[in-house]
Amino acid sequence: EAQVTQNPRYLITVTGKKLTVTCSQNMNHEYMSWYRQDPGLGLRQIYYSMNVEVTDKGDVPEGYKVSRKEKRNFPLILESPSPNQTSLYFCASSFEPMNTEAFFGQGTRLTVV
C-alpha cells in the first residue's frame, strides 16, 4: 500500500530537549516536504527536499533542521524545541514538483512544555 509514515503520532517534550520526527515513504517519490498546521493559519511549509541531499527552506524554517540521506526518509529535527513549536506536523511526498498528487502522513501532534 502506498503510504507516508510518520512517527511518533503524539509527543510531549520539554523545552530544549532535542527530538526527531521521522517520515518515510514507499512510493519512490523524489519530493518530500514538512508542514506545520496551526489554528487559523492553515498549513505552512517548513522545509522541502527535491531529492537525496537536496533540501531547502520553506516559509517557516526557523528552529528546524532536516536531512535527506536516503530517498525514502526525510526526518524533521528540532535541536532545541520551544513552546511556540507546539503544533500538528505533516510530512508529504509527491512524484514530481508540480501537477502531481501529494501524499500526506497521518500527522504528529507535538506539545512542548
Next chain:
Amino acid sequence: KNEVEQSPQNLTAQEGEFITINCSYSVGISALHWLQQHPGGGIVSLFMLSSGKKKHGRLIATINIQEKHSSLHITASHPRDSAVYICAVSRGEGTDKLIFGTGTRLQVFP
C-alpha cells in the same frame, strides 16, 4: 489578505443535502488541490485539477482559471463526509510548494 481564501469557514448540513465549498486564489497556479482531513486523522488528497471538472463518486470539483475560483461539491451528503476540507494551490515555480487555505469545517448530521 491570504493568497488562498475558502468559504464558508464552517458548514453544517443535514444528511442528503447538496454541499458546496468555495476556494478563491489570487496568485498564478499550475494546479489546485482539494484535501480532506478527518478529526484526529491525516490528510487525504481528493482531487488535483488544472482545468475543467473532475468527479469521484459523490464528489465533484470544478475550477475556473479565468476567475481564479474552484468549488468542491458533495452530492447526497452523509455523516461520514464530516471533515475539514482544504484547498491548496501549486505555484508551479519548480518546487512542490503548496499554498493552503485555512479549511472549511463540515458537519453533516443524520
